[in-house]
Amino acid sequence: MTDTLADVLHYHRVTKHAPGRYARSAGIMDWENQPNPFRLYSGVPVLPLPFDTPDPTDGHLSLYQRNRNRPRPFDLVAIGKLLELSLGISAWKGAGKSRWALRMNPSSGNLHPTEAHLLIPGGPTGGEGCGGHYSPLTHVLEQRASLPSELWQQLREHCGGDGLLVVLTSIHWRESWKYGERALRYCLLDAGHALAGLSFAAALLGWRLTCLPGLAPARISRMLGFDRIDWPAGETERPDLACWIGCGHRGTPAADLPEALVDRLAALPWAGHPNRLSPAVVDWEIIARTADLAAGPLSAPGLPGTRYHPLMEEAVSSLSGAQILRRRRSATDFDHRHPAIPLAQFRLLLDKTLPRHDLAPFDARLPPPAIDLALFVHRVEGIAAGLYLLLRRGDEIAAMAAEMAPDFAWRKADAQLPLFCLQCGDLRQIASHLSCDQPIAGESAFSLGMIADFETLRREGTPAYRRLFWEAGMIGQVLYVEAEAHGLRATGIGCFFDDEVHRVLGLRSERFQSLYHLTVGRPVEDRRLTTLPPYAEAERLRQRIHGRNPNEESSH
Numbered sequence: 360m361t362d363t364l365a366d367v368l369h370y371h372r373v374t375k376h377a378p379g380r381y382a383r384s385a386g387i388m389d390w391e392n393q394p395n396p397f398r399l400y401s402g403v404p405v406l407p408l409p410f411d412t413p414d415p416t417d418g419h420l421s422l423y424q425r426n427r428n429r430p431r432p433f434d435l436v437a438i439g440k441l442l443e444l445s446l447g448i449s450a451w452k453g454a455g456k457s458r459w460a461l462r463m464n465p466s467s468g469n470l471h472p473t474e475a476h477l478l479i480p481g482g483p484t485g486g487e488g489c490g491g492h493y494s495p496l497t498h499v500l501e502q503r504a505s506l507p508s509e510l511w512q513q514l515r516e517h518c519g520g521d522g523l524l525v526v527l528t529s530i531h532w533r534e535s536w537k538y539g540e541r542a543l544r545y546c547l548l549d550a551g552h553a554l555a556g557l558s559f560a561a562a563l564l565g566w567r568l569t570c571l572p573g574l575a576p577a578r579i580s581r582m583l584g585f586d587r588i589d590w591p592a593g594e595t596e597r598p599d600l601a602c603w604i605g606c607g608h609r610g611t612p613a614a615d616l617p618e619a620l621v622d623r624l625a626a627l628p629w630a631g632h633p634n635r636l637s638p639a640v641v642d643w644e645i646i647a648r649t650a651d652l653a654a655g656p657l658s659a660p661g662l663p664g665t666r667y668h669p670l671m672e673e674a675v676s677s678l679s680g681a682q683i684l685r686r687r688r689s690a691t692d693f694d695h696r697h698p699a700i701p702l703a704q705f706r707l708l709l710d711k712t713l714p715r716h717d718l719a720p721f722d723a724r725l726p727p728p729a730i731d732l733a734l735f736v737h738r739v740e741g742i743a744a745g746l747y748l749l750l751r752r753g754d755e756i757a758a759m760a761a762e763m764a765p766d767f768a769w770r771k772a773d774a775q776l777p778l779f780c781l782q783c784g785d786l787r788q789i790a791s792h793l794s795c796d797q798p799i800a801g802e803s804a805f806s807l808g809m810i811a812d813f814e815t816l817r818r819e820g821t822p823a824y825r826r827l828f829w830e831a832g833m834i835g836q837v838l839y840v841e842a843e844a845h846g847l848r849a850t851g852i853g854c855f856f857d858d859e860v861h862r863v864l865g866l867r868s869e870r871f872q873s874l875y876h877l878t879v880g881r882p883v884e885d886r887r888l889t890t891l892p893p894y895a896e897a898e899r900l901r902q903r904i905h906g907r908n909p910n911e912e913s914s915h
């Protein structure tokens with residue numbers, strides 16, 4: 360084992376929660392220092408994105424099957440729609456005097472460490488493109504650089520035709536303010552959610568999201584001029600990954616950008632001053648150290664070895680794909696007096712989590728899937744309550760079975776899905792306890808743990824640590840969205856007792872590790888909160904934040 364791998368595994372170990380012994384954090388909510396959830400770049404022109412344009416009307420399955428959808432041109436209306444439906448504000452919530460924004464993507468603690476930077480084309484006449492940061496608060500791009508049209512053409516040619524480049528970054532402090540050392544895990548999970556959210560919104564526009572796994576964070580930083588930014592102390596944005604969103608007509612873009620192209624982008628006069636998010640930042644130094652150790656390029660794109668399961672094509676919702684995305688919320692409570700959910704819903708939900716090379720969001724060209732689902736089934740009609748395993752990676756059970764408790768039944772539980780019943784029984788209390796004693800994990804229809812194969816780290820190297828969490832976040836986003844389509848609701852659960860989960864599954868070595876939990880059921884709405892529409896006051900906010908009428912400022 361290399362030293363770097365040992366250090367990454369060390370991070371994973373010391374950030375485990377156990378009953379009465381949580382990973383290191385401040386232990387209090389330091390409200391004076393609560394980070395601003397909105398990053399803004401000042402001193403640059405802004406490009407307002409339209410938000411009153413009609414949503415795509417295609418149905419539920421068009422979230423997955425982009426070929427059903429007419430590809431839109433890559434103009435500002437469609438790019439605005441992409442961002443609005445993936446990373447935009449979904450509503451403002453209020454209680455008493457407090458008001459806070461929710462976003463299309465969920466986030467641990469609603470702290471939203473993920474930011475997006477874009478390189479987009481000029482207008483239809485092929486003018487200058489632009490490199491900008493997306494501000495969901497006012498739904499604008501802060502234009503940090505102009506892209507000469509000939510440079511844009513080079514990028515476009517390299518990536519296989521029309522499209523745009525999106526870079527996701529994380530501000531670790533936003534999460535470590537509350538969660539301390541465990542925060543790196545949450546930032547990575549949130550990035551996975553955002554990636555799948557972008558992939559779904561792109562699919563509705565007839566576009567395909569493809570990652571550039573070879574473009575490592577340090578090169579992305581240079582490419583976007585991050586190395587020349589005077590960051591507020593402790594509030595640096597660290598690139599997670601870059602992806603191309605195109606039509607997918609001329610094949611997939613190469614896995615990396617040529618160094619000469621990165622150099623040319625890096626040489627642009629990148630401008631803009633990032634705002635300070637907190638008066639004082641606590642440095643949880645193990646986070647930056649581990650992020651650095653895992654920051655290399657990713658290897659082995661593709662989905663080899665995974666058995667292809669045809670999509671179950673029942674369209675279960677009269678809602679459009681866009682309406683489903685807009686309704687996504689986390690459940691805070693479940694109705695456990697209501698009848699159990701139908702088996703058909705359970706099967707359709709699980710089906711969408713299976714990786715498929717031609718369907719969103721798992722066609723993003725990340726390395727082969729490495730996560731299976733351990734399911735705590737509580738209340739699903741026609742299926743016994745108990746512990747189940749969904750082998751997303753194929754029907755290969757040998758490695759897992761060898762590790763797990765010897766008395767598990769391994770009974771095939773579905774004719775189509777790679778679903779196995781390990782043990783029958785009422786696991787409501789156990790499931791709730793495993794998720795840091797949160798009732799939502801036991802009062803739902805089912806909850807689950809996402810079990811990653813850490814052999815991947817030995818095979819692919821430490822950068823795989825990032826992509827394992829992204830895969831978990833993407834599975835989470837699929838379940839959030841699919842639950843909404845069925846009139847159900849999900850909640851991601853980052854707080855769980857790691858090794859207690861492994862113990863219940865009989866996992867003795869460190870090879871299989873639970874990275875993320877999630878629960879799904881029939882929600883009970885919290886009627887004490889007020890809800891306001893996302894962008895009702897956006898024009899006024901734009902005036903206040905960006906100064907003059909931003910429409911006059913744009914040089915685009």
Ligand SMILES: Cc1cc2nc3c(=O)[nH]c(=O)nc-3n(C[C@H](O)[C@H](O)[C@H](O)COP(=O)(O)O)c2cc1C
Pocket residue numbers: 461462464465466467468469545548549552687688689690797799850851852853854
């Ligand atoms: C990675 C991750 C971990 C989360 N962990 C928990 C958790 O342990 N308990 C919980 O009640 N909610 C959890 N949530 C849900 C968030 O609190 C929720 O997404 C956030 O408050 C925003 O609300 P919304 O999802 O309704 O937009 C988690 C969400 C994510 C993405």
